[in-house]
Amino acid sequence: MDFTRRKLLKQSSLAAAAIAAPHLWLPTAREAWGATLKKGEPIKVGLLFSLTGQLAVPEEDSTLVMQYAIDEINKNGGIAGHPIQPVIVDAKSDFNVYSEKAKELIIREKVIALFGCYTSASRKAILPVVMSQNSLLYYPTCYEGAECTQNTICTGPLANQHSKDLIPYMVKNFGKKVFFVGSNYVWPKESNKNAKIWLQEAGGELVGEEYIPLGSSEFGPVLGKIRDAKPNFIFSTVVGASDIAFHKQFKQEGFKVDSMPIASLTTGEIETKAMGAEFGAGHFLSAPYFQSLENPTNQKFVENFLKSKYGKNGSTHYNMEETYLSAYVFKAGLEAAIKKTGNVEEITSRMIRDVSGGVRVEDDISPEGLIWIDGDNFNSWLKPKIGQCQADGSFKIVSESKEHVAPDPYSIYPNAGKCTAAGLVAPDGKSRKNVI
Structure with missing residues (x-):
């Protein structure tokens, strides 16, 4: 299938138009936007990756490592005593399916957050749904930037x-x-x-x-x-x-x-x-991550993941690790929201995002080492690395940043303005929300 730029834009437009379809439930003015937690019930999250099709090579591992991270968190008491319950769907490497399944997960399953997508095309297909429902997307891979939304947290590198x-x-x-x-x-x-x-x-x-x-x-x-x-x-x-x-x-x-x-x-x-x-x-x-990184946390992560029931594909890699980090960024954000409100039943998807700026995944949890979420654009501070593939398929690190690099979504578009927690602020001071 020829996925041209024009076709991708058309599919994104169709995804946006589908939100207003009369057969779908939409909130009234008196109903709260975004899913809410309920006391004594599991925390439902949606895993929206492709398990079949041309994108299954990286995305199946994202589904597997999210289940591994959720099991790990649940074994340690969950979040504020609540277990995480994943709702897993196959997006089938089809942008229309990403959009349809995002609606189902948010509206019917009432998940409090989505973890998903590998390509920017699939991310842009579901963002209109996420934003219209004031839900929350954790996007766990590299992307191009030039985007400023109030409903996305990214754990992969920008350009x-x-x-x-x-x-x-x-x-x-x-x-x-x-x-x-x-x-x-x-x-x-x-x-x-x-x-x-x-x-x-x-x-x-x-x-x-x-x-x-x-x-x-x-x-x-x-x-x-x-x-x-x-x-x-x-x-x-x-x-x-x-x-x-x-x-x-x-x-x-x-x-x-x-x-x-x-x-x-x-x-x-x-x-x-x-x-x-x-x-x-x-x-x-x-x-930011290679399986060959030599630190105690990564060595433990690689060993435990590969011997678990989720390690069937036999390796760890950057996209998988960034997905793993997103589970712990979510955990830290939800804990911060609960601490702020003091009441689990008041927590909404958007509330988690609003308190996630500055949350950290420390060296003892993050296989690549400390990362944290930027308080303005909600992307991650990371240490870039360059690896060369060896004869056995492992990567030798040939270059590594000594310092964390700040995420800059508009690095080559300085005239576009600055992405802030409230929206994209142009040089003239005017602000726009949800710029995609």
Whole structure:
């Protein structure tokens, strides 16, 4: 299926229009917005990831690790004595299904928060639903930014927390000429807008830019253009099953990793395991987390997760770990809301978000080390890292930020304004809410 930009925008518009459908329940003026907790009942949360289709490679692990984190929290007493109850659905790698299931989870199941999505296209498909119901979405992976909502908390890196370091690193170590390859939807295109600016600042040269349909496995024409352009490295924002096909065909076509490596924002341990380590070896990934991180918390996390019933796929990776962190960010936010109100039955979805600015996941819980939620834009303060895939499929850390990097959703759009807890504040002082 050809997921063009126009089609994605159309699907997002359809998702927004569907909210007003007459057969759906919508709150009256006298009813509270957002789900509420009830004393003595479990805390219901929705897990909205794809278990089938081209996005299942990373998203199945997100579902598994969320169940693992929920079990871990419940074994330690839950949250204020309440167990967490996950409601799991399969989004089937279909943007319309993401939207439909988001409505079901929020309106029918009355979950207090959603944890879900991998692509920005799926996130944008469900955000109109989340915002109209004043619900709460925990988005646990990297994304492009240029978004300021009052109903989202993000635990993955923004563009200024990965490609801003990766591009100059690759230029310095491999050369100035780069070819961009991405899946054809909003995240790769917006990410490449950021990357072009950082490439220019690093003195690099863009020699080609190609996008392929999401889910496509045919890279012959793109690889032909890469062969003709002779770049020093490839910058990839290809996702899901396509990412696996791209790396395989790169090697099968005779390209040499030592003279033209792929620098990716998406190809981690799980993708490498799916394609075979021989196809990933030598290539690069920028992410806050790698399975190979040497610290006691990560070693315990990896060991316990892989031997649990949820570790069936045999590895941990950045998207999985960021999902794991989102469970503990939710826990900290809900505990802060309960402390503030003193009454569990007064807690709403939006209330949790409003007190989550500044909540921390400490070194003894976070496998990547301390992270915290920004009080303005509700993205995460992280330490960016760059890893190179080894012959066994593990990643060797070749570069790491010494300090936490602040999330900046509008890093290349300074004239757009500043994302704050109350909305996007433009340079003229005017404010807008829910900018997506």
